[in-house]
Amino acid sequence: MSRPAEMSDYNRIVSDHPAKLTPTETSYVIARENNTGYTCSECLHFYKGNAARNQVCEIVRRPNQLQIESRAACKFWTRTGTRFPLYDRLGVEVKNEK
Secondary structure, rough: OOOOOOHHHHHHHHHOOOOOOOOHHHHHHHHHHOOOOOOOOOHHHOOEEOOOOEEEHHHHHHHHOOOOOOEEOOOOOOOOOOOOOOHHHHOOOOOEEE
8 A cells, every 4th residue: 555755755765866967077068169079969868858948967967057058068978878989089178167
């Protein structure tokens, strides 16, 4: 028999969510500087929330609630979760977001 969810159930679910990485840690390249040939909109980790109309990444969180740009990219770009063509290509030096 099912029971109503309690706050302890909620806390258990959200407590195991790992923190996302920063744009600097992932070599996130914003759209106007992205010349990689890959875009977030084609990545396995990218999704667009219909309710909030917000573009989100499972890996990267931008500062100040900025959404992920669909034409941007980072070194963890992948379509399959097994091949990461930008991992070695994107350097660790990227411009910090303001």
